[in-house]
Amino acid sequence: MNELQTTSLRPSEAKVIIAGIGGQGVIFITRVLAQTAATLGLPAIVSEVHGMSQRGGSVNSHLKIGVGEAPLIRSGTADLLFALDELEGLRNLPFLRRGGTLLVNAEPGLPFETVAHLAHLEIAVLSVPATHIATELGAPGVANVVLMGFLAAHSLLPLPFDAVREALAIAAPHQRELNLQAVEAGRRAAWFLQGRRLRWT
């Protein structure tokens, strides 16, 4: 009921790449989204990166909802790329299918030429200053949750905002209040951009 009207994907299927650098909370976001799917009864499988690559290097997770049990997403087939870092967003672009969306934590946003070129390649770009918003909350570390709030408000995935919020509240009890503030801030950002008609740049 609180969701924004956007390009709808298939109602119960999605392939998502979550990208960032070690320590940004890529695995946390992936697990919350997967748990949301599980609670809704949607079959999901996730692939994470552990070990050596965690030490400050590029990391990505794959999340597949309702599309089989293979853990990895083939390049050129992802619906959504959720990037906590601009560089990692660009690096992981080849995963997207034609018509896919890049949702990226970036300020002021990707360069106009890049966005224009990607539009030509049928990739929509949605830039959100998630770190800026999180810093205003006094915790730059929750930029990942801000961006997830933005994502959930846009219903780019078959996961309603309230269900994501619920899974988030259970996932990290030690910083429940902060996470809930962050996810709300992400939702407000989504509404703000909707009002400004800046959604699909």
Added chain:
Amino acid sequence: MKYEVLLGNQAIALGLVEQGCRVVTSYPGTPSSEILAGVVKFQQRLGRDVYTEWSINEKVAFETALACSWSGLRSAVAMKQVGLNVASDPLFSAAYTGVRAGLVVIPADDPGPFSSQTEQDSRLTALTAKVPVFDPSSPLEARAMIRHAFELSERFRMPVMVRPTTRLCHACQAMSLDGDGLAEHSGDGVQFLKDPSRWAATPRLRYRLHVELSDKLRQVETAFAESSLNAVLDGDVLGKVGVIASGVAFHTAREALRELGVAVPALKIGTPYPLPQQLVRNFVAAHHTVVVLEEPDACIELQLPDRSQVHGRLDGTVPAAGELAPEVISEVLAHVLTAAGYEINRSAENPELQAFVSGLSLPVRAPRLCPGCPHRSAFFALKREFGAKTIFPSDIGCYTLGVNMGAVDTCVDMGASVSMASGFYLANRLGGNTQPIVATIGDSTFLHSGIAPLLNAVHTGARFVLVILDNQTTAMTGFQPTPASGTLADGSPAARQVGIAGIVRGCGVAFVEPADPYDHSHFRGVLRRAYQHSQAPEGGVAVVIAERPCTLHDAQLLRQNPLPVAIAETCDGCRYCLEAFGCPALVLRTDGSRVDIEPNLCVACGQCISVCPKGSIVAQTADS
């Protein structure tokens, strides 16, 4: 019913707990490390009594679990694939002797490889050792296969392997914690029953045990032929192309076929060894061409006596190395299907996007030692003290990343730094060279397999400096305790805390000195004296213990004494600190004019102050 998202390794752990496994031992190693931690978690949640142990190494872990099995307790041992090499001695022997209560061996393979020195296939180790293998394709199936494995192990009284791979270990799937009922296992009858003709069999009796083992394997093959874990799924039987796949590759292949818009039959193999030969032969005979997709090597393919219609790793149709990523499987299937005359759908490809991203030449973000890492300080001191002419043998752990600082010249396997240092000393002596040798090894790795080579070095009179990088935990794999850290796998206090210095002295090393790598000048002084001892007429191996807790694991010491830094105006962007020290918090400005401190990464360790030759990295003052 409540569904929880569990990691593949946790699903395996849940399987062990719910099947009444009483003893689980392990040594940490990616991608297997979360199995034992999962057992600790689920035995508490499900109220089961399971003994868990981070053993000193995989051989000890295996033998501990084996003795428990021989005493009537369901037991399991988990490790990464190269850990199975360490445990292979008891594995091969136990295949002959057999077991009493179920014994499940879980080596996690690492196709890629992502965190290992090899891409070896534990299924092939099992084939050589004559141990049956289950090859799960998903976390859910891995959990279920634990039950099959215990049942098979007890039916035939032999150790049984369940072999996951990285992508399964680190995949997450939702499942209910209420499985199909918990297997009960009482403590009754738990006792070692003497039978020297089996448990202490001499070579003559071993021959008879080998005959018995071969007979068991024939029966296992018959059981596997009837198992629902091996079955033909999907596809119209057109008789042209068939796919045989196991593990994660099965699901990837199935999805690739769907994307390519082709329906051909796929034979899923859940038990690759001993291979149900008749089943596979019938499938091959029903098709003109068969592709085998398996990881990381060719185990199913190798067991097929007639490969004239079969394509896979061995004939080069499937690449001989690397993981079977969706792109690889798609490419292989597209090639085989096109050759067989199928029309395939390649609409999912987006080459322009690939080209666009390649054109951006994005900088690679390789893994680096963390900000504040004591290993970085130790390596920096080693390089300054000994220079590039020194041979730096090193070992397995976070500190292998010291290769980026030019302070790691060799990395072979666990504990090899010490024996390689001995070997280089010998080669130098025989070749008349006097090159200094300074080896590095972590605390957990030293305890795992560094002690025996150190004893050997003392005994043979080798001369080198060994720096034990003691960060008081097994950092790389997620901070598991060691015998030196004083806690057990479940967090309870250890029976006794073992000191590394005492072990080193016990090996007969005369020079043993602990030093804090954060205290740069003192640490270098100790290194210098250690080197002098190694060269003195009465000297020998000298051991320096670099003591400083891992910054990620225990930041207490750092918080007590923070030393925030600033970059002075004199910085001219010469890049020395970036190359020689390489802390992620030191960042070169995009115009290359100078270096900045990245405040979100800096941990205020102050270690970079002594690095800048121009003194441009300074302690932050109130007004700076």
